[in-house]
Amino acid sequence: MPEIRLLDKSVAELIAAGEVIERPSSVIKELVENSIDAGARHITVEIKHGGISYMRITDDGCGIAYAQMPTAFLRHATSKIRTGDDLTGIMTMGFRGEALASVAAVAKIEMMSRQDGDELGGRYIIEGGEEKEHESCGCPTGTTIVIKELFYNTPARLKFLKKDISEGNFIAATVDRLALSHPDISFRFIRDNKSVRMTSGDGSLLSAAKAVSGRQFADSLIPVDFSLNGIDVSGYVSSPLFCRNSRSMQTFFVNTRYIKSTTCMAALEEAYRNSMMVGKFPACILNISLSPETVDVNVHPAKTEIRFAYEKPVFDAVYFAVKNALVNAADDKRQIELE
Ligand code: ADP
Ligand code: MG
Incomplete structure (x- = not known):
């Protein structure tokens, strides 16, 4: 030796x-x-x-x-x-x-x-x-x-x-x-x-999404704005009609930091469970704001892996935020069809 x-x-x-x-x-x-x-x-x-x-x-x-x-x-x-x-x-x-x-x-x-x-x-x-x-x-x-x-x-x-x-x-x-x-x-x-x-920097996520992913994608987006137990979830999700073959357009931010999270992904997909074909995936741009004390970003030098102190409230907040947005969008559509 x-x-x-x-x-x-x-x-x-x-x-x-x-x-x-x-x-x-x-x-x-x-x-x-x-x-x-x-x-x-x-x-x-x-x-x-x-x-x-x-x-x-x-x-x-x-x-x-x-x-x-x-x-x-x-x-x-x-x-x-x-x-x-x-x-x-x-x-x-x-x-x-x-x-x-x-x-x-x-x-x-x-x-x-x-x-x-x-x-x-x-x-x-x-x-x-x-x-x-x-x-x-x-x-x-x-x-x-x-x-x-x-x-x-x-x-x-x-x-x-x-x-x-x-x-x-x-x-x-x-x-x-x-x-x-x-x-x-x-x-x-x-x-x-x-x-x-x-991007213009005008503060609108939708205009940034247009610049990044094109007008067609941006026009199909459904707004999300929801709070549960002190966790705010905001941004956009794709219409169930706008299916993807992969998860590549699922973007999650926690306190504006891009992260990879199986919890957030699972919550998103659960919300689409009955409205999307098997093998297809929704797209999203969602920011999850929560107290910085409840998330550890110091897991890996690249900081894309993070740890939530409590996974369940994060899952619930994302799930109900998306579910709520999808239900509202479906109601709006029905309303327009009735009129
Ligand atoms: P960290 O971002 O973790 O502090 P970095 O090595 O990336 O460490 O940067 C070291 C320091 O250099 C920062 O804390 C900041 O004070 C300064 N710095 C780096 N880039 C910039 C910048 N573009 N403008 C102003 N200050 C900067
Ligand atoms: Mg730095």
């Missing part, structure tokens, strides 16, 4: 980064979430070659102070929580202080940022976890971050990526979800020099 030794910091960083950054779309998710937390009103995402060679995220959020730029890239450095107690009531998208450190470990990054009120902003370059440049410069308020050559120093990860087009599609789906979870923010997505998506 060889001697047991502590890993070099650079190796430990690569291992830790691997948990947060699986593919280009994970970078987009993390960085756009930072823009959301920074209070941005406009977020632009630009990618080339499925994001593998180039990704750029521009926001008009609060920016980072020049002196704090290196700190932002340290692991476990965050402005969002202070104490262990803060972990029980998380309302920001980020809080682990790991994203920038992780991306910086496995890519080449250039960040430009300026806080409102500062005359000059900063330019910070970091590659494979090593600072290359830090200088002041003029730039707009907010943050622009460019990521080049993702996984250039981890060939195993690079090899495991899919073709550009598939990676680009993962990113498009990620941007869509972020846009749907924040209809009050205007999102623009540019893929290989073509602007492919834009």
Whole structure:
């Protein structure tokens, strides 16, 4: 048995980064979430070659102070929580202080940022976890971050990526979800020099859904707005006539965070039980708002897996919200037919 030794910091960083950054779309998710937390009103995402060679995220959020730029890239450095107690009531998208450190470990990054009120902003370059440049410069308020050559120093990860087009599609789906979870923010997505998506940021989920999934889908949606035991469920579900062959259009947010939840999925499908053909699936865009103390988002670094303190009330709230919406929609339809 060889001697047991502590890993070099650079190796430990690569291992830790691997948990947060699986593919280009994970970078987009993390960085756009930072823009959301920074209070941005406009977020632009630009990618080339499925994001593998180039990704750029521009926001008009609060920016980072020049002196704090290196700190932002340290692991476990965050402005969002202070104490262990803060972990029980998380309302920001980020809080682990790991994203920038992780991306910086496995890519080449250039960040430009300026806080409102500062005359000059900063330019910070970091590659494979090593600072290359830090200088002041003029730039707009907010943050622009460019990521080049993702996984250039981890060939195993690079090899495991899919073709550009598939990676680009993962990113498009990620941007869509972020846009749907924040209809009050205007999102623009540019893929290989073509602007492919834009939401207005007017605050309406329906107009965001139109921009993301098309008018035909949006026009078929049934509104949901329901509260049960302090759990609010709002958004849209598809008409039972609008069947899908897969669950790919079931989108759930908890406190505006995109999550995967078998409980929510089961509740949705139970509500459609008698109105949809076997083997078909409903679509939805539902946000579940509940007290942050009753949900643990700190289960996995990617934060799409969460744990509800109590599953049953969440199931019930989603089930009755959807059931109620479907019954109302059917009543409305009958009413129109009678008139
Ligand atoms: P976390 O989001 O968990 O705090 P990150 O590594 O993603 O950790 O970011 C570290 C810190 O850098 C954040 O807490 C925030 O203060 C700052 N930051 C990152 N991105 C932005 C941005 N786009 N605008 C303003 N501040 C940012
Ligand atoms: Mg973050």
